[in-house]
Amino acid sequence: MSDTNPAADPANPATPANPAPRGGPPGRLMAAETAEQPAVLRRILTEGAPQIRETAERIAARAPRFVLLTARGTSDNAALYAKYLLEILLGRPCGMTSMSTTTAYGARQDLTDCLVIAVSQSGGSPDLVASTRAAREAGAVTLAVTNNAGSPLAAAAEFHIDVLAGPERALPATKTYTAELLALYLLVDGLRGGDGTAAKVLPDLAETVLARRDEVRRLAARYRFAERMVLTSRGYGYPTAREAALKLMETSYIPALAYSGADLLHGPLAMVDNVSPVIAVVPEGKGGEALRPVLDRLRDRGADLVVVGPGAEVARASAGFVLPTGELPEELQPVLEILPLQLLAYEVTIARGQDPDAPRALAKVTETR
Structure with a gap:
């Protein structure tokens, strides 16, 4: 969800006091x-x-x-x-x-x-x-x-x-x-x-990624009945895995657990099987290199592994989404990495018959003290 939000400021519509209005198509x-x-x-x-x-x-x-x-x-x-x-x-x-x-x-x-x-x-x-x-x-x-x-x-x-x-x-x-x-x-x-x-180069690359919604919609079909998901990455990609897990949980209500690849090997790997899907965010660079041994372990366990990242890693996985990073530095890749995962959360939620605009039990106004 959005982070914690105040009551609406009439001078600034960026923080509405009320949740998304009903009416119109879901999402x-x-x-x-x-x-x-x-x-x-x-x-x-x-x-x-x-x-x-x-x-x-x-x-x-x-x-x-x-x-x-x-x-x-x-x-x-x-x-x-x-x-x-x-x-x-x-x-x-x-x-x-x-x-x-x-x-x-x-x-x-x-x-x-x-x-x-x-x-x-x-x-x-x-x-x-x-x-x-x-x-x-x-x-x-x-x-x-x-x-x-x-x-x-x-x-x-x-x-x-x-x-x-x-x-x-x-x-x-x-x-x-x-x-x-x-x-x-x-x-x-x-x-x-x-x-x-x-x-x-980010705006043009972002347009390229978002234009591939049909690819993501086909990918979403495999998660319609998922009961649990695991997301993993390393380095700059780890915040992306966490944000994608949050988006999936708050929109589709699928329990989604995000781990650093290093932490995944220190125990949580035991829960990975050939039923619960695993999404790996693989940066082009040192983070991706550090994640490769983790991907090998996941494949050894027969995981239903989906990769967001380089074409070579997508080809070795069950499915995936190839990111057009080109010469983009690793530190900027998270801006692109999250885009297909936002689309995925949306498409999975729609496929499950829910409205991603207004998840149950959540409000745009959430105050913590």
Whole structure:
């Protein structure tokens, strides 16, 4: 789902107070917002990139030595992606925060020389706002990354980046997730003095992937009656596996478990058989190389293995989706990897006779403290 959201701000339709309206075909909002993603990526690259680069320069001038990331839901997976970027590309030690240490236990920390990045589609969750305020009071450089420039979180942080995704009305977050990924990449690239050139091919590649919906629809047929699914990846692909599992669970209600390939071998591999499907997200690069021994073990166990990634790995699996990554750096591939998996969650849900726009028991407004 979207991360935690506030009540609607009349001045900003990106955070509606009510769930997706009834009427019309099931999933029409999720389908439309998924299709918007190439346009959103272009908007960030043309309209948002200069401000992101300026923000990165101002933060770099403060020379933070450590980074803490804080988020919920879908945005938590985007924050995990940023953790990989910051550790690999910048060599900065990073951690994912536990907001309850501040909001529930009242812990006070010394965050001098620390950068705290709060990622939230809505920017309204009380615990995100409170923990960001506490971090700023504790001496941290604070940055909010949201889809709502007028949100309480944007006001609480010293710096703000608007991901420019526009209103998102379906409960499952799609375009806000990829917008967060690209904005976070541009931030980290800016912190190391880059200009984001490598990302300019993303909108066209995203259009190519989303045009292949029929392939995904055929793939979805094998999951219509699935009782459980396992998703796995390594490196930059691991946040993609987690986000895909979340999308499948909240739309189709299939229990979907996401594991790092390394963690999968430390016990959970025992539950893999030839009945429960396994989806492997295989990056082109070091993450994919690290995952190959895991793929071999899965094949040895007779797993119903589906691969999203290189053609050579798809050919060795039960089925799959070949990503057109070309020369795209591994650190940018997650923006593409999630697209066929968003489509898969949508198509599986429709095949099971459910409405992905409005999953049961969920609401767009979810407040945590």
